[in-house]
Structure formats: structure tokens, C-alpha cells
Amino acid sequence: MKNKFDYFMPVHVCFEADASKRIGRFITGKNVLIISDPFLYQNGTAERIGQSLKEQDVRYFYHIEPNPSCESVDAAAKEARLIKADCIIGLGGGSALDVAKITACLTTNEGSIYDYYAGGERTLKSRETMLICVPTTAGTGSEVTNVAVFTNQKAGVKMPMVSRSFWADVAIVDYKLTFTLPPAVTASTGMDAFCHAIEAYWNRESVDICDMPAMDAMKLIKENIELAYKEPENETARVNIMKASLFAGIAFSQTRTTGIHAISFPLTSEFHASHGAACAVTLPAFIKKSKEEAEEKMQILADYLGCESVDDLSETIEKLMTAINLPTRLHQLGVKASDLEHITEVGLNAAIIRLTPATMNKDTVCELLESIL
Amino acid sequence: MKNKFDYFMPVHVCFEADASKRIGRFITGKNVLIISDPFLYQNGTAERIGQSLKEQDVRYFYHIEPNPSCESVDAAAKEARLIKADCIIGLGGGSALDVAKITACLTTNEGSIYDYYAGGERTLKSRETMLICVPTTAGTGSEVTNVAVFTNQKAGVKMPMVSRSFWADVAIVDYKLTFTLPPAVTASTGMDAFCHAIEAYWNRESVDICDMPAMDAMKLIKENIELAYKEPENETARVNIMKASLFAGIAFSQTRTTGIHAISFPLTSEFHASHGAACAVTLPAFIKKSKEEAEEKMQILADYLGCESVDDLSETIEKLMTAINLPTRLHQLGVKASDLEHITEVGLNAAIIRLTPATMNKDTVCELLESIL
Numbered sequence: 001m002k003n004k005f006d007y008f009m010p011v012h013v014c015f016e017a018d019a020s021k022r023i024g025r026f027i028t029g030k031n032v033l034i035i036s037d038p039f040l041y042q043n044g045t046a047e048r049i050g051q052s053l054k055e056q057d058v059r060y061f062y063h064i065e066p067n068p069s070c071e072s073v074d075a076a077a078k079e080a081r082l083i084k085a086d087c088i089i090g091l092g093g094g095s096a097l098d099v100a101k102i103t104a105c106l107t108t109n110e111g112s113i114y115d116y117y118a119g120g121e122r123t124l125k126s127r128e129t130m131l132i133c134v135p136t137t138a139g140t141g142s143e144v145t146n147v148a149v150f151t152n153q154k155a156g157v158k159m160p161m162v163s164r165s166f167w168a169d170v171a172i173v174d175y176k177l178t179f180t181l182p183p184a185v186t187a188s189t190g191m192d193a194f195c196h197a198i199e200a201y202w203n204r205e206s207v208d209i210c211d212m213p214a215m216d217a218m219k220l221i222k223e224n225i226e227l228a229y230k231e232p233e234n235e236t237a238r239v240n241i242m243k244a245s246l247f248a249g250i251a252f253s254q255t256r257t258t259g260i261h262a263i264s265f266p267l268t269s270e271f272h273a274s275h276g277a278a279c280a281v282t283l284p285a286f287i288k289k290s291k292e293e294a295e296e297k298m299q300i301l302a303d304y305l306g307c308e309s310v311d312d313l314s315e316t317i318e319k320l321m322t323a324i325n326l327p328t329r330l331h332q333l334g335v336k337a338s339d340l341e342h343i344t345e346v347g348l349n350a351a352i353i354r355l356t357p358a359t360m361n362k363d364t365v366c367e368l369l370e371s372i373l
Numbered sequence: 374m375k376n377k378f379d380y381f382m383p384v385h386v387c388f389e390a391d392a393s394k395r396i397g398r399f400i401t402g403k404n405v406l407i408i409s410d411p412f413l414y415q416n417g418t419a420e421r422i423g424q425s426l427k428e429q430d431v432r433y434f435y436h437i438e439p440n441p442s443c444e445s446v447d448a449a450a451k452e453a454r455l456i457k458a459d460c461i462i463g464l465g466g467g468s469a470l471d472v473a474k475i476t477a478c479l480t481t482n483e484g485s486i487y488d489y490y491a492g493g494e495r496t497l498k499s500r501e502t503m504l505i506c507v508p509t510t511a512g513t514g515s516e517v518t519n520v521a522v523f524t525n526q527k528a529g530v531k532m533p534m535v536s537r538s539f540w541a542d543v544a545i546v547d548y549k550l551t552f553t554l555p556p557a558v559t560a561s562t563g564m565d566a567f568c569h570a571i572e573a574y575w576n577r578e579s580v581d582i583c584d585m586p587a588m589d590a591m592k593l594i595k596e597n598i599e600l601a602y603k604e605p606e607n608e609t610a611r612v613n614i615m616k617a618s619l620f621a622g623i624a625f626s627q628t629r630t631t632g633i634h635a636i637s638f639p640l641t642s643e644f645h646a647s648h649g650a651a652c653a654v655t656l657p658a659f660i661k662k663s664k665e666e667a668e669e670k671m672q673i674l675a676d677y678l679g680c681e682s683v684d685d686l687s688e689t690i691e692k693l694m695t696a697i698n699l700p701t702r703l704h705q706l707g708v709k710a711s712d713l714e715h716i717t718e719v720g721l722n723a724a725i726i727r728l729t730p731a732t733m734n735k736d737t738v739c740e741l742l743e744s745i746l
Contacts, residue, residue: 003390003548003612010383015581017376175376208388209620212585239376247582 020174029086037092077106087130094140098148104131127165139189141249143171175242187324188276193245200251210251220244262350287314293357393547402459410465450479460503467513471521477504500538511615512562514622516544548615560697561649566618573624583624593617635723660687666730
């Protein structure tokens with residue numbers, strides 16, 4: 001147990017079936033912009049939410065790509081300013097929620113995202129526009145973090161941005177929205193949530209109060225992900241995975257992530273893996289590696305998850321990934337031996353890699369990647 | 374597992390040894406009023422904190438009785454308005470923290486507490502004065518709740534007040550402040566925290582995400598309270614009990630309490646038991662009673678705490694209370710058989726009693742009290 005930690009997570013979480021159909025009760029403003037993934041506009045989900053808001057004028061923005069660019073952010077901000085939005089609703093996976101977070105700030109902060117991010121020298125003033133996040137994957141946990149990740153297309157780099165204004169006012173966690181997720185997305189986002197939980201748990205700056213929710217999240221995912229993958233409308237499985245994603249999100253919102261996420265950045269931006277697959281692919285190897293500095297704590301986790309040892313946990317997770325058709329080797333993502341040095345370099349550039357409970361340098365990271373090539 | 378819950382706990386928690394000596398980093402204002410228990414002013418604790426605030430003008434208010442009265446609140450508010458306080462620091466057990474919470478509101482809300490509480494018809498406007506809570510017992514959990522309890526001396530009634538403005542901006546949780554607690558206070562406040570945890574856990578409106586911190590809190594208290602009682606400066610014991618109190622506070626901040634607290638109100642206001650003793654005395658009986666509707670969940674708890682059954686847990690807790698010299702029978706508090714009906718009536722008036730996982734009416738409550746007379 002640690003004798004020092006901070007905890008701050010001011011988002012009002014509302015976890016409820018069909019809560020997304022009753023968002024109006026939380027909104028005080030008049031002009032709402034719903035920022036969603038394109039697919040959620042096309043299939044009518046965004047409009048169903050918009051139509052439930054009887055007291056508001058609602059507009060939609062859905063020009064968002066996976067790993068959203070700064071250009072998409074600026075386009076969303078332009079729309080928000082145009083309609084004088086006093087409430088932004090983010091609806092989707094991490095991309096839409098992240099764009100919603102910064103757009104809610106830019107409504108009353110002039111200029112481009114580039115003024116505040118990636119070398120920009122201005123500082124965001126407190127957000128005045130209400131921000132509501134509605135996740136549709138179980139997954140990113142973005143609804144309960146103060147982080148957003150954008151891709152700077154000019155530099156070709158994916159980088160996180162952190163702001164006190166990125167804590168949403170309300171997170172509407174409606175597991176029924178995940179019933180229509182394609183199995184591949186259920187698999188990759190679910191394992192992303194597993195990574196959040198384990199990276200919060202073994203983090204060098206772990207926060208005591210988050211260890212148990214993180215353990216619970218991992219247990220729920222281990223026991224339910226295969227069922228959610230095979231039976232998309234299994235309510236119990238969906239409730240449990242959504243809960244796990246939420247708990248994992250709260251946990252890593254306090255600690256940040258570690259090597260798994262650091263290495264995932266080049267795998268998504270250069271090899272175009274989905275975020276979840278890019279994280280999960282190194283998970284079993286990092287579990288083994290975590291013994292280096294966190295063996296005792298990891299054994300407690302292994303016991304809790306019904307595994308005999310940390311190595312057994314690593315193998316169990318690898319089997320689980322195979323069962324839900326996630327890649328377990330880097331070559332499945334198109335990575336070649338000659339790429340490993342570059343991936344290592346980019347990964348080591350991410351500050352979070354130093355929160356991994358093991359020595360992380362060129363040699364050790366390359367060796368880890370070679371073991372799963 | 375439940376499929377519906379809300380979670381909102383916006384306090385920034387800073388858990389750290391000697392954090393109370395470095396509060397200045399959190400304060401933006403200029404005029405600070407430190408509201409403390411009389412003893413903490415007399416022994417220099419309040420002044421040590423005040424002297425650490427180099428940038429602020431600091432005044433002190435310490436005319437607070439246990440179960441603080443509305444009159445004390447109005448006196449504190451008068452002082453806060455006089456010095457145009459822009460930051461209130463509450464320092465002490467629940468009484469001082471509760472007075473600090475309402476005083477921070479009354480600084481910019483005119484009139485008396487009676488205008489807003491106990492039949493008063495005005496509604497508090499948002500708090501503008503910064504509020505920092507520094508608990509000196511491990512204990513009340515008041516630093517992470519939006520509840521304050523006051524005694525209306527006009528009516529002779531102790532009643533809780535709830536407000537969104539009662540969430541502190543910062544909770545400074547410095548376990549070193551508990552090193553000097555008298556053993557009797559360690560015992561009663563520690564078991565108060567145990568009651569918070571178990572009442573959150575078995576609550577009819579329990580919140581999933583708080584179950585594990587609540588379980589953890591109970592485990593930490595069960596394993597450390599005797600040591601903290603016998604060795605007041607045992608750092609490990611103090612860290613663990615302080616952590617338990619915090620976790621329990623966060624848990625019950627989401628659920629409210631149940632029958633134990635409902636019955637404690639007449640035991641403190643009419644029989645002058647300490648709050649912790651008044652709660653703990655019915656704890657073993659309520660544990661047995663909880664089987665009525667929560668047997669399965671309580672068996673999980675019993676397992677987690679290393680007990681064979683729920684009844685075994687009840688007996689274990691009763692033995693623990695005896696070991697730290699807490700009363701386990703009502704007659705030890707001066708209660709007679711002829712008082713039980715009245716205590717039952719007052720307890721049944723508290724709305725929270727209906728959150729107990731068992732039928733609570735005149736017959737069942739009287740029977741429970743008779744069993745521990």
C-alpha cells in the first residue's frame with residue numbers, strides 16, 4: 001500500500017440502460033452540437049439523441065476520422081462557434097469524444113487547436129460550454145478522463161493533450177449503445193480497456209483507491225469479452241464490459257498509461273492497426289515484463305483472476321485474444337524485423353513509457369518486441 | 374451486479390504525510406478562516422497550519438461543540454463575513470468540517486442557517502468561497518461527502534443537510550494528524566468508518582463502483598484498528614485506518630447510510646454517546662439482520678474478511694469492539710428497556726432507515742434493539 005496519492009475525477013457518471021435517450025435532463029443550454037463518428041450519424045443514433053432534446057436546437061458534426069486530426073478539430077470548432085453552442089455532446093468511440101472535449105473549449109477560446117497543442121503557446125481558458133460524453137464503445141474510457149489524443153498531420157505524429165477542461169460535466173454510459181458494435185470492435189476496444197486497467201494497476205504512480213476497480217475491470221473483461229464477442233446482444237456481457245471500461249477509465253485517469261500505450265502510438269499511426277489491437281498485441285509480453293519490478297503486486301492480480309502465476313496470466317490473456325481473433329504477433333500488423341528499432345524509438349519518446357514497472361530502454365524494448373514479432 | 378447507478382465525487386483528494394503543512398499551494402484567495410475544534414486551536418495545530426500560509430491573512434474560529442448547533446454555524450458565518458473570507462479551511466472531526474461546509478456557503482449567502490435548513494425556505498446559491506477540508510480523525514469521511522449534520526437546538530433534533538456546494542474543493546488527508554488522537558477516539562471514529570463502509574455496501578441503493586473500496590475499507594479497519602488503538606504512533610496502522618476512512622467516505626457519499634446511522638441519532642442527541650459508539654453499538658445486530666435481504670452479498674463480504682459466515686462476521690466485529698473498549702450493549706449507554714420504543718420511533722423518522730436491506734418497522738427495530746439491550 002502506498003502512503004501518498006492524489007485522486008480527482010469530477011465527472012458525473014450516469015450508468016443506465018437507455019440513459020442516452022434522456023440526456024435533456026442534464027442540459028441547461030439551448031444550442032447543442034452533437035459530435036459523432038460518421039457511422040453513428042448515418043445509422044440514425046445521433047439523430048435519435050438529438051430528437052429526444054425537445055428544449056434545444058440541435059446540430060450535427062460527424063466529419064471525424066479514426067485518430068482524429070487537428071484539421072477535423074478546427075472544422076468542428078468552426079461549426080460550434082457558428083451556432084453559438086452552449087452544449088457539446090460527444091457520441092462515439094474515443095475519436096468523437098476527444099474531438100468533443102477540445103471543441104467545447106474552443107467554442108470560447110479563439111484560434112486553432114494548433115495555438116494550444118503541439119507547440120502552440122496559448123493556454124486554454126476554463127471551458128464555459130457544457131460537455132457531455134456518450135461512449136458507444138466499451139473501450140476508451142475517454143468519458144472519464146481529462147486526456148484527448150489528436151494526430152498532428154503536419155508532423156505525422158499522434159500525441160495526447162491534457163486539460164482540466166477536458167473532464168466532462170456528465171458521462172452518459174448506456175450499455176445498450178454497444179449492442180450493435182461489430183464483434184471486431186467489441187474485441188479490440190474491450191482489450192484496450194483491459195490495458196487501461198492493467199496499466200493503472202502496475203503503474204509506477206499507481207493510486208491505491210483505483211487498484212480495486214482496476215482489478216474488477218480486468219476480471220469482468222476476462223469473464224465476459226468472449227461472450228460479448230460471440231453474442232453481441234447478450235445483456236449481461238454488455239453490462240459487464242461497459243462497467244469494466246468505465247472502471248478502467250477512472251483508474252487510468254489518475255495514473256496515465258505505460259509502455260503498452262507508448263508502443264501503440266507508432267503501430268496505429270504508421271501501421272494503421274486499430275488502437276485496441278495495437279495495445280493488446282504487446283499486452284502478454286508486457287505482463288511477463290512487469291515481474292521485473294512489480295512481481296508481488298502482479299501475483300496478487302494473477303490470484304484474483306484465477307491464474308497460477310504471472311506467466312500463466314500472460315498465457316491466459318494471449319489465448320483469450322486468439323479466441324476473439326485479435327493479433328498476438330506484430331507481423332500480423334505488417335511489422336517487419338527491420339521496423340522494430342524505429343517503433344522502439346517512437347515508443348521511448350512517449351513520457352508515459354517511464355511509468356512501466358520495468359527498465360525501458362532501446363535494448364529492453366527491442367527485445368520485448370522481438371519476442372512477439 | 375447492478376445495471377444502474379450514478380457516481381459523482383468531485384473533491385480533489387490529496388493523501389499525503391504532512392500535506393496539512395503545505396495547503397498554501399491549493400489556495401487562490403487572500404483571506405482565510407480556519408474553523409477547528411477548540412482542542413485543535415488550543416494545542417497549536419490550527420496555528421501551525423495558519424502559519425504555513427505565507428501569502429494569506431489567517432483568522433481562527435473554534436467555538437464548536439460536538440454535534441454542532443445552528444447557533445455555532447451562525448457565529449462562524451458572522452466571522453467569515455467580517456473578514457471577507459475567500460477560503461474556509463475546516464480542521465477537525467466531523468463537527469468542524471460540517472460547520473466549515475455551511476460557513477463557506479453562508480459567506481456569500483445572506484441570513485442564518487435557519488433560512489436554508491430545518492424548514493427554512495431559501496435555497497443556497499452556488500458556493501463562491503473556496504472550501505478545504507482537513508480531517509483530524511479517521512473517521513467521519515465528511516471531507517469527501519456533500520452532507521453536513523447539524524443540531525437544531527430549538528427543536529432538539531439532529532438532522533443532516535445535503536448540498537452540491539458541500540463538496541469541498543480539496544480534501545487534505547494527512548494521517549500524521551491522527552497520531553495524537555486519544556485511543557477512545559481512534560476506536561469510536563474507526564468503527565464509525567466501518568459503519569459507513571458496510572452501510573454503503575449493503576445499501577439498497579448501493580453503487581457498484583464503490584463496493585470494492587468499501588470492502589477494502591472494512592478489511593483495513595478490521596486488520597489495523599486494534600493496533601492503532603494500542604500504538605497511536607504506529608505509522609502503518611494510521612495510514613491504513615486513514616485510507617479506510619477515506620474509502621468508506623467516498624463509498625457512502627454515493628449511497629447515504631442506513632439503519633445504523635438512523636438509530637444513532639437519538640443515541641447521540643438524547644443519551645450523549647459519541648457518534649462512533651452510537652453507530653457501532655448496533656453494528657453486530659444489523660450485520661445479522663442484513664441477511665434478510667442481502668445474504669448472498671454479505672457472504673461475499675464475510676469471505677473477503679476471512680469469516681466463515683455472516684453470523685461469524687457479526688461475532689468477530691463484536692469481539693473487535695470489545696478489544697478496543699467500545700460498548701456492545703445499549704445499557705452501557707444508559708438506555709433502559711422503557712426507552713426502546715422512543716428510540717425506534719426517532720430512528721424510523723430518518724429516511725435513510727429505508728435503505729437498510731431488511732424490513733424496518735416498529736416491531737423489527739424494537740426487536741433488534743432488545744437483542745442488544
